[in-house]
Amino acid sequence: MGVFERIGLIIRSNINDLLTRAEDPEKIINQTIMDMHQAQYEARMEVAQAIAEGKKLERDYQANQREAQSWLEKAEQALKAGREDLAREALRRKKAAEDLAGGLKEQLDAHNVMVERLKTQLRALDAKIGEAERKRQLLIARQQRSQAQEAVGAAMAKTDTRKAFAAFERMESKITQREDRLAAEAELAADLSLDDDFAALGADNEVEDELAALKAKLGTSEG
Numbered sequence: 001m002g003v004f005e006r007i008g009l010i011i012r013s014n015i016n017d018l019l020t021r022a023e024d025p026e027k028i029i030n031q032t033i034m035d036m037h038q039a040q041y042e043a044r045m046e047v048a049q050a051i052a053e054g055k056k057l058e059r060d061y062q063a064n065q066r067e068a069q070s071w072l073e074k075a076e077q078a079l080k081a082g083r084e085d086l087a088r089e090a091l092r093r094k095k096a097a098e099d100l101a102g103g104l105k106e107q108l109d110a111h112n113v114m115v116e117r118l119k120t121q122l123r124a125l126d127a128k129i130g131e132a133e134r135k136r137q138l139l140i141a142r143q144q145r146s147q148a149q150e151a152v153g154a155a156m157a158k159t160d161t162r163k164a165f166a167a168f169e170r171m172e173s174k175i176t177q178r179e180d181r182l183a184a185e186a187e188l189a190a191d192l193s194l195d196d197d198f199a200a201l202g203a204d205n206e207v208e209d210e211l212a213a214l215k216a217k218l219g220t221s222e223g
Contacts, residue, residue, distance in 0.1 A: 026143060029136050036129045043125060047118045054115055057108040064101035068094045 071094035078086035 026136075026139055029132060029139060033129065033132045033136065036125065036132060040122070040125055040129060043118070043122050047115065047122055050111070050115045050118060054108065054111050057104055057111055061101055061104040061108055064097045064104060068097035068101060071097060 071090045075087040075090035075094065078084070078090055
């Protein structure tokens with residue numbers, strides 16, 4: 001298969017379809033891009049060769065045009081010199097040069113059309129390579145995201161989140177119970193302290209009453 005037939009297949013190919021059907025999309029697109037660059041290199045060589053051949057055809061065409069003109073001038077000189085035989089031969093050679101120039105012109109025109117077609121295909125291939133390069137970048141980004149998601153999923157799978165949250169809830173419950181117990185103990189301690197204060201106050205009153213009674217008794221006895 002010629003290089004431009006391969007280019008035609010590449011240009012008509014649908015990269016998205018290739019990636020969708022591939023088991024390893026990144027490998028496929030890397031290989032596709034390598035094939036494209038190889039075809040691009042070969043195509044540029046062929047286009048350069050075709051352009052060189054076109055230039056040679058152009059030179060040959062121009063040379064035969066000049067030769068035909070030269071034989072025409074020689075035919076005129078021969079007639080002026082009375083040499084009709086030389087003029088006739090010069091005209092024959094003029095016609096041969098013109099015929100050859102005409103054939104070269106047809107080849108040159110067809111060749112130029114072919115070169116333009118090759119250039120068009122080469123530009124299309126360049127665009128296709130650009131598309132493939134962009135697809136590769138997007139594919140790599142997507143693959144990195146999927147790998148990150150897979151890693152997170154694997155980590156989540158290794159960790160039983162329900163058990164973890166249940167443990168947190170049990171810990172929270174124990175802490176709450178401890179806080180409630182400490183608060184109750186503090187409240188009870190405050191109540192007991194208040195009772196002790198009132199009890200002490202009552203005891204002091206009894207002592208004072210008894211002291212007063214004792215004083216009164218002693219005072220009475222003394223009187």
